[in-house]
Amino acid sequence: MKVPWKLRLAALGMLGMRSALIIGVLIAAVAAAHRIDLRMDWSANRHFTLDPVLIDIIDRVDHDLRIVGVWPQHAESGRDAMVAHIGALVAPALQLMARRSDHLSWTQIDPGQDLPLLDSLRERYGSIGREGIFLLRDGQRPFRIPVSNALPIILQREMGGALLATARDQQPLAAIFQGHGELRPQGGNEHGITALRRQLELSGFQVAPFDRATLEQWGRLPMDAIVVLAGPTEALGAAMLRAFEQHLRDGGRALILVDHRMDPDLARTLQGWGIICGPLHPVGSLDNPIQVLARDAPLQRPHLLYSLEHSTGRDGSFHRLILRPESAMVEDQFAIMRHTRGSGRLINSTLSIPISVADPALWPDHSEGIITALASLATPPFQGEPLLTLPRSESWIDAVQAQQRQPQGLSDRRGHTALAWAIDYEVDPRGSNDARGPRMVIWGSRQAASDGILAGDSYANAQLLSDMMHWLSDHDDAVPIPAAELQAFRIDAEESTITFLLALLIAIIPCCCLGVAMITWWERR
Numbered sequence: 001m002k003v004p005w006k007l008r009l010a011a012l013g014m015l016g017m018r019s020a021l022i023i024g025v026l027i028a029a030v031a032a033a034h035r036i037d038l039r040m041d042w043s044a045n046r047h048f049t050l051d052p053v054l055i056d057i058i059d060r061v062d063h064d065l066r067i068v069g070v071w072p073q074h075a076e077s078g079r080d081a082m083v084a085h086i087g088a089l090v091a092p093a094l095q096l097m098a099r100r101s102d103h104l105s106w107t108q109i110d111p112g113q114d115l116p117l118l119d120s121l122r123e124r125y126g127s128i129g130r131e132g133i134f135l136l137r138d139g140q141r142p143f144r145i146p147v148s149n150a151l152p153i154i155l156q157r158e159m160g161g162a163l164l165a166t167a168r169d170q171q172p173l174a175a176i177f178q179g180h181g182e183l184r185p186q187g188g189n190e191h192g193i194t195a196l197r198r199q200l201e202l203s204g205f206q207v208a209p210f211d212r213a214t215l216e217q218w219g220r221l222p223m224d225a226i227v228v229l230a231g232p233t234e235a236l237g238a239a240m241l242r243a244f245e246q247h248l249r250d251g252g253r254a255l256i257l258v259d260h261r262m263d264p265d266l267a268r269t270l271q272g273w274g275i276i277c278g279p280l281h282p283v284g285s286l287d288n289p290i291q292v293l294a295r296d297a298p299l300q301r302p303h304l305l306y307s308l309e310h311s312t313g314r315d316g317s318f319h320r321l322i323l324r325p326e327s328a329m330v331e332d333q334f335a336i337m338r339h340t341r342g343s344g345r346l347i348n349s350t351l352s353i354p355i356s357v358a359d360p361a362l363w364p365d366h367s368e369g370i371i372t373a374l375a376s377l378a379t380p381p382f383q384g385e386p387l388l389t390l391p392r393s394e395s396w397i398d399a400v401q402a403q404q405r406q407p408q409g410l411s412d413r414r415g416h417t418a419l420a421w422a423i424d425y426e427v428d429p430r431g432s433n434d435a436r437g438p439r440m441v442i443w444g445s446r447q448a449a450s451d452g453i454l455a456g457d458s459y460a461n462a463q464l465l466s467d468m469m470h471w472l473s474d475h476d477d478a479v480p481i482p483a484a485e486l487q488a489f490r491i492d493a494e495e496s497t498i499t500f501l502l503a504l505l506i507a508i509i510p511c512c513c514l515g516v517a518m519i520t521w522w523e524r525r
Contacts, residue, residue, distance in 0.1 A: 050156065063103060065166060066105050068121065068136060069094060069133050069134075070130060089152045090152055097159060161202020172224060172226060173206050177228065178209045181231075183196065183231055187451070192455075196230065225253075227247060231447075234263060245269060248440070262279070272379060274357055274379050276289055276357070279299040280297055280300065286354075290366055310390060310394060336387060337387065348453045352448075355420065357418070358370050380437065384423045396410060420445075423440045
């Protein structure tokens with residue numbers, strides 16, 4: 001049967017009208033979404049959507065701030081092409097950030113074509129390089145975010161830290177000791193300090209190395225500086241130890257990271273402040289600190305804290321401690337722990353040593369003897385707060401060796417072993433500052449701040465170290481920095497759930513498929 005041509009045209013018209021109607025509705029929906037800035041982010045790590053933490057930081061900005069991206073608009077080859085490509089990827093996100101606040105403005109400058117504008121910004125704000133993202137505020141030096149292949153992923157973390165850093169009128173100095181086996185630049189995953197330096201910069205601190213030459217040039221540590229001892233493995237020397245101890249007496253602050261390789265002289269210096277660690281800490285539990293507070297206390301062999309339940313090592317090492325904040329941290333209300341407990345990430349404390357603090361309030365049975373011992377050391381009164389602990393029923397202290405065995409009767413032990421402390425001292429009468437007392441945070445793990453652990457931002461270590469520094473600088477109301485989501489996805493589950501999923505994937509599903517195949521073959525035989 002032949003269909004008349006008029007009916008054919010009518011059918012085609014209906015089809016065309018329906019298609020045109022659908023296209024029109026889609027165009028209207030896209031225009032409406034663009035007008036109200038509605039976005040749908042289907043990326044695995046949601047890096048096209050502003051993190052709620054970053055939104056909160058942007059909403060807190062109360063001063064005029066210029067965000068300037070400096071990179072070539074068009075380049076054909078070489079590094080300029082890479083920088084131009086990365087710049088094009090991050091520019092929309094930077095525009096989105098600037099639109100959220102009336103105090104933020106966004107400008108993109110091509111150094112080859114917009115040189116007069118770049119020179120005028122340099123005259124007003126100071127040094128601005130030929131590539132990077134610069135945050136410019138009157139009265140401050142430019143804050144630079146370098147351009148790298150990872151920038152599209154870590155952009156929100158870098159911008160969050162940069163906004164917080166520029167919000168502080170004065171940035172405290174973080175003096176990082178160098179030259180004694182500490183974590184250092186270009187030290188690699190195990191000995192590198194690049195990630196820690198960047199974390200401190202994003203937390204609002206000026207970072208400067210401090211070595212013997214710097215001491216001779218400055219004469220002493222600045223009063224408001226925060227000393228960072230990033231795991232020295234060699235002797236600091238008499239001059240550096242004197243400068244460090246005088247800084248504490250004058251009400252200074254210090255972040256100390258140590259492990260089993262620490263020098264005995266540093267251990268005895270910390271002993272004078274009521275801290276027992278390293279070669280002065282007994283190999284085993286410390287039941288009475290009075291004896292180890294003596295000036296002639298014997299040195300112990302190098303030792304570590306081991307745990308079967310809280311380590312990733314199943315090769316007999318058990319020193320790669322992975323701690324869950326909700327169980328390892330003591331109190332939620334303490335300022336240092338507030339952001340880490342809710343981060344949803346674990347704490348890596350590899351190669352940890354036990355740290356004990358002779359606070360008389362924590363040793364009621366020996367308080368009088370401890371007070372007498374501390375008085376003989378001229379230690380000012382203090383209050384210690386444990387930050388990280390492990391149950392003694394799930395951990396043990398033993399000499400450093402490749403293979404370890406869990407001791408018998410471990411589950412019967414009571415109490416906890418501390419890995420990190422925050423200590424607040426009263427004014428030291430030996431110092432020159434009668435307005436404030438010293439503060440120290442000590443963590444018995446050098447590797448906890450190394451590049452291999454901090455660089456990927458997979459653990460909560462960076463946030464915890466940042467909060468430690470904020471507490472030392474009396475800046476307790478610090479805002480957390482958005483985490484860099486480097487994983488395509490992440491599963492937060494208990495060990496039993498992971499075990500069930502593995503059994504489901506490895507055993508149950510393959511067995512079911514094999515059974516179905518065998519039944520099918522049997523029926524068709």
